[in-house]
Amino acid sequence: MKLLATLLVASAMLLGVSMASISSSYSYYRLPTALRPKKYDLRVLTHLENPEELRFEGNVKILIEVLENTKNITLHAKNLTIDEALITLKDTSSADKKNCISSTEVNSQHDFYVMQTCNELLAGEVYELSMPFSADLNRQLEGYYRSSYLDPVANVTRWLSITQFEPASARLAFPCFDEPNFKAPFVVTLGYHKKYTGLSNMPVKEIKNNDQIADYIWCEFLESVPMSTYLIAYSVNDFAHKPSTLPNSTLFRTWARPNAIDQCDYASGFGPKVLQYYEDLFGIKFPLPKIDQIAIPDFSAGAMENWGLVTYREIALLYSAAHSSLVDKQRVASIIAHELAHQWFGNLVTMKWWTDLWLNEGFATYVASLGVENINPEWHALEQESLGNLLTIFRRDALESSHPISRPIEMVSEISESFDQISYQKGSTVLRMMHMFLGDESFRAGLQKYLLKYSYGNAEQDNLWESLTEAAHKYRALPKSYDIKSIMDSWTLQTGYPIINVTRNYEQGTAKLTQERYLLNTQIARAARGGCWWVPLSYATQGEQDFNNTAPKAWMECDKNGGVLPKTITDLPGNDQWVIFNTQLSTLYKVNYDERNWKLLIETLTNGEFERIHVINRAQLIDDALYLAWTGEQDYEIAMRLVEYLQREREYLPWKSAFENLKRIKNIIRQTPNYEFFKRYMQKLIAPIYLHLNGLNDTFSGIEQQEQVLLKTMVGNWACQYQVEDCIEVAQSYYRAWRAEPKPDEKNPVPINLRPTVYCTSIRQGSDSDWQFLWTRYKNSNVAAEKRTILTSLGCSREVWLLQRYLELTFDPKEGIRRQDSMWAFQAIAYNEIGFHLAREYFMNNVDFIYKFYHPITKDMSRLLPPFSEQTFLESDFEDFKNFVTANRGSLKGLEQAIQQTLETMLTNVQWKQRNYRQLSRSIETMI
Numbered sequence: 001m002k003l004l005a006t007l008l009v010a011s012a013m014l015l016g017v018s019m020a021s022i023s024s025s026y027s028y029y030r031l032p033t034a035l036r037p038k039k040y041d042l043r044v045l046t047h048l049e050n051p052e053e054l055r056f057e058g059n060v061k062i063l064i065e066v067l068e069n070t071k072n073i074t075l076h077a078k079n080l081t082i083d084e085a086l087i088t089l090k091d092t093s094s095a096d097k098k099n100c101i102s103s104t105e106v107n108s109q110h111d112f113y114v115m116q117t118c119n120e121l122l123a124g125e126v127y128e129l130s131m132p133f134s135a136d137l138n139r140q141l142e143g144y145y146r147s148s149y150l151d152p153v154a155n156v157t158r159w160l161s162i163t164q165f166e167p168a169s170a171r172l173a174f175p176c177f178d179e180p181n182f183k184a185p186f187v188v189t190l191g192y193h194k195k196y197t198g199l200s201n202m203p204v205k206e207i208k209n210n211d212q213i214a215d216y217i218w219c220e221f222l223e224s225v226p227m228s229t230y231l232i233a234y235s236v237n238d239f240a241h242k243p244s245t246l247p248n249s250t251l252f253r254t255w256a257r258p259n260a261i262d263q264c265d266y267a268s269g270f271g272p273k274v275l276q277y278y279e280d281l282f283g284i285k286f287p288l289p290k291i292d293q294i295a296i297p298d299f300s301a302g303a304m305e306n307w308g309l310v311t312y313r314e315i316a317l318l319y320s321a322a323h324s325s326l327v328d329k330q331r332v333a334s335i336i337a338h339e340l341a342h343q344w345f346g347n348l349v350t351m352k353w354w355t356d357l358w359l360n361e362g363f364a365t366y367v368a369s370l371g372v373e374n375i376n377p378e379w380h381a382l383e384q385e386s387l388g389n390l391l392t393i394f395r396r397d398a399l400e401s402s403h404p405i406s407r408p409i410e411m412v413s414e415i416s417e418s419f420d421q422i423s424y425q426k427g428s429t430v431l432r433m434m435h436m437f438l439g440d441e442s443f444r445a446g447l448q449k450y451l452l453k454y455s456y457g458n459a460e461q462d463n464l465w466e467s468l469t470e471a472a473h474k475y476r477a478l479p480k481s482y483d484i485k486s487i488m489d490s491w492t493l494q495t496g497y498p499i500i501n502v503t504r505n506y507e508q509g510t511a512k513l514t515q516e517r518y519l520l521n522t523q524i525a526r527a528a529r530g531g532c533w534w535v536p537l538s539y540a541t542q543g544e545q546d547f548n549n550t551a552p553k554a555w556m557e558c559d560k561n562g563g564v565l566p567k568t569i570t571d572l573p574g575n576d577q578w579v580i581f582n583t584q585l586s587t588l589y590k591v592n593y594d595e596r597n598w599k600l601l602i603e604t605l606t607n608g609e610f611e612r613i614h615v616i617n618r619a620q621l622i623d624d625a626l627y628l629a630w631t632g633e634q635d636y637e638i639a640m641r642l643v644e645y646l647q648r649e650r651e652y653l654p655w656k657s658a659f660e661n662l663k664r665i666k667n668i669i670r671q672t673p674n675y676e677f678f679k680r681y682m683q684k685l686i687a688p689i690y691l692h693l694n695g696l697n698d699t700f701s702g703i704e705q706q707e708q709v710l711l712k713t714m715v716g717n718w719a720c721q722y723q724v725e726d727c728i729e730v731a732q733s734y735y736r737a738w739r740a741e742p743k744p745d746e747k748n749p750v751p752i753n754l755r756p757t758v759y760c761t762s763i764r765q766g767s768d769s770d771w772q773f774l775w776t777r778y779k780n781s782n783v784a785a786e787k788r789t790i791l792t793s794l795g796c797s798r799e800v801w802l803l804q805r806y807l808e809l810t811f812d813p814k815e816g817i818r819r820q821d822s823m824w825a826f827q828a829i830a831y832n833e834i835g836f837h838l839a840r841e842y843f844m845n846n847v848d849f850i851y852k853f854y855h856p857i858t859k860d861m862s863r864l865l866p867p868f869s870e871q872t873f874l875e876s877d878f879e880d881f882k883n884f885v886t887a888n889r890g891s892l893k894g895l896e897q898a899i900q901q902t903l904e905t906m907l908t909n910v911q912w913k914q915r916n917y918r919q920l921s922r923s924i925e926t927m928i
């Protein structure tokens with residue numbers, strides 16, 4: 001399949017090139033390769049003074065090198081007004097060799113702007129193309145767009161402009177060769193009223209007065225290094241900034257609206273530290289003279305790594321000690337670390353085409369966790385994020401509708417869809433796997449080699465495999481007969497991950513291992529699953545608890561045709577000792593043991609000696625047991641008995657793994673008559689840890705281990721959902737104390753880390769006026785993290801009318817919820833068991849409106865779907881949704897992938913209900 005796709009692409013490319021030189025009706029999705037931009041000179045004048053007329057006009061001069069003779073210039077432009085009479089074309093080698101544009105046409109499918117030239121452009125020549133353009137600053141959060149905030153002192157709205165170009169929106173801001181492999185240096189010059197500040201990728205070179213418009217200036221920035229168009233950024237704003245002070249570091253500034261500047265301290269301290277760490281890790285200095293990070297009030301993604309001018313949502317950059325929780329703070333750290341990792345992986349070395357987007361996003365995700373781990377080792381971010389990614393991918397990639405990490409891309413909508421868990425979390429997981437099987441030294445050496453070799457250029461995954469293989473052989477980290485490509489192709493070109501069946505022979509001390517793809521949909525015959533993965537095998541035994549050794553003791557290989565080769569492991573202990581494969585979950589696979597081995601494991605877990613098993617492997621055992629029970633390969637009774645050991649567990653990761661799984665069961669079973677048993681089981685499970693952590697009492701200042709803060713936050717939340725001990729009372733008393741404050745916007749007695757639980761519980765149990773009180777706090781809050789917590793909690797009400805009102809105001813821009821935040825409100829309502837039915841009704845009745853509301857960022861709309869997939873388990877509801885999807889294709893365009901996953905998840909829930917509902921109910925009934 002892959003080969004076929006590659007061939008098709010290759011031949012189409014050939015076709016594209018030759019077509020470019022003969023015809024203008026060019027319909028291939030990539031730009032022709034006859035021309036190459038050598039340099040851009042971009043001037044943009046921005047008008048922000050009149051809110052009725054927020055617009056820009058500009059001119060771009062592109063130096064174009066001709067690689068093959070051609071009679072047209074084809075580049076990208078979208079939604080721009082271009083006066084074609086003003087386009088000029090000059091041969092730079094001789095001033096008197098005139099050329100011109102004879103006609104133009106637009107291909108709106110691929111956003112091409114095609115200019116026929118008066119004379120043929122000849123290979124070897126260099127032309128200067130000059131094009132004027134103008135447009136409104138749009139409201140769509142991409143291209144060059146407007147944002148605003150309320151200045152509370154003057155009580156007026158202030159406007160600013162900002163760009164978001166990735167993946168394919170530079171073409172909305174200026175005509176350009178908008179593909180990642182067309183790198184060129186940029187000189188940006190911004191024109192604006194002198195009361196504003198202009199920012200771009202590079203530092204200011206000089207500022208001049210604008211001779212034509214009074215009080216306007218021209219701000220020219222230094223020429224950049226060669227870069228891809230999607231990384232260009234500029235902004236005109238009246239923000240305040242905070243310089244960083246780390247010695248010997250790049251000039252580093254953090255920007256925000258003036259009223260939020262005091263929330264920039266944390267980011268301005270953390271940013272330069274992590275930048276320095278990367279300089280050491282990669283052995284390459286940050287190549288630009290400065291870096292700015294800026295918090296934008298209206299922003300669609302979480303953050304964007306523009307080279308030298310990194311943009312963020314406010315919640316992703318700003319931190320307030322008085323309002324942000326530890327989770328919020330760690331999120332800020334992790335996002336900054338991610339975007340700064342891109343300055344190397346993505347900006348310095350860029351993927352050739354979006355097919356290899358994971359080289360950007362998977363790397364940034366993995367390297368960010370190394371960065372945070374290095375700067376705040378006490379957080380154990382590496383373990384936490386690694387497990388979090390694994391848990392996500394175990395679920396997502398067990399769907400038949402998943403896709404390989406590396407995938408063919410032909411349309412802009414497909415590029416956007418690729419920013420998904422597969423590129424980020426699976427990409428990061430397979431990099432971690434390599435790091436663990438190669439060891440630190442050769443992994444780093446391989447990365448350095450790769451970065452150096454492709455600096456200011458583009459690469460594809462095979463280039464990375466090559467650098468890593470060289471390093472691995474040099475450091476003897478891999479047998480000479482192995483190469484990284486054979487191993488890694490099985491992970492990046494193939495969808496899914498394996499389950500390894502371990503059958504031990506206790507007399508002989510051996511185990512036989514086989515593998516097949518793990519799928520949640522049990523209607524698909526096992527034999528049809530196919531697939532083979534190269535698996536580094538590590539294991540620990542009860543006698544030799546060698547969990548720190550993640551180096552492979554053996555490999556599971558595949559034959560030349562990708563067929564499975566079973567593997568026998570020898571030297572295992574006898575029948576009184578367990579074996580655990582995959583130490584620290586270094587590799588993405590599930591394990592099923594024979595019954596005896598499971599029994600031995602459960603014995604160790606439940607007899608109080610569970611700490612002999614590495615904490616990540618405890619999380620693994622929980623996850624595996626519950627998955628196998630879900631798909632019918634394990635008895636639920638055994639799985640739930642295993643889970644019961646948690647009554648003694650005091651660490652965060654195993655609990656996290658358990659809750660992630662139990663949440664799925666909860667979402668179904670709480671809509672059924674047998675919920676009572678599940679509820680009692682949960683109460684029994686949670687009570688000991690709740691009490692151990694001192695309930696909801698404010699013990700945070702005394703907690704030394706940071707993970708215990710996260711544990712307490714998470715357990716508190718579940719305890720109140722399940723009415724454990726005094727949880728609800730304590731939560732409500734905190735809330736009452738807050739309501740009694742004379743100035744609740746200034747003083748909030750609720751412990752920060754418990755606020756999500758306290759608010760949600762109080763709204764769930766509370767009155768209209770409790771809801772109104774919180775909504776007022778939302779409107780008055782100046783802190784994005786606090787606002788998000790409130791939005792999520794407002795969805796916890798059990799009053800149908802309040803939920804209905806909340807739904808409607810969520811999609812009413814006048815009400816003050818920004819579009820970028822609307823999905824949090826919607827999700828909160830839709831995950832509430834009462835709100836679910838309202839939200840479903842609302843979504844199905846208003847899908848056209850919702851589609852337009854989010855247009856063109858369909859990715860945001862796709863975030864409304866998980867509550868439906870996770871709570872639908874009746875065949876009839878599943879069929880309804882299927883019909884709804886078919887009838888509304890037009891309003892779900894660009895969400896195809898998300899819809900496929902939604903439907904498949906619903907189907908697996910239907911299967912679960914049919915197969916497991918009774919069995920689970922019966923087995924927990926005996927345990928409570």
Ligand code: BES
Pocket residue numbers: 166167301302303304305334335336338339342361364416419
């Ligand atoms: N390059 C992305 C931003 C992006 C996402 C652009 C989607 C276009 C489409 C950026 O580096 C990123 O990954 N941002 C994440 C946050 C990150 C910490 C995981 C995001 O926006 O969710």
Ligand code: ZN
Pocket residue numbers: 338342360361364
């Ligand atoms: Zn990223």
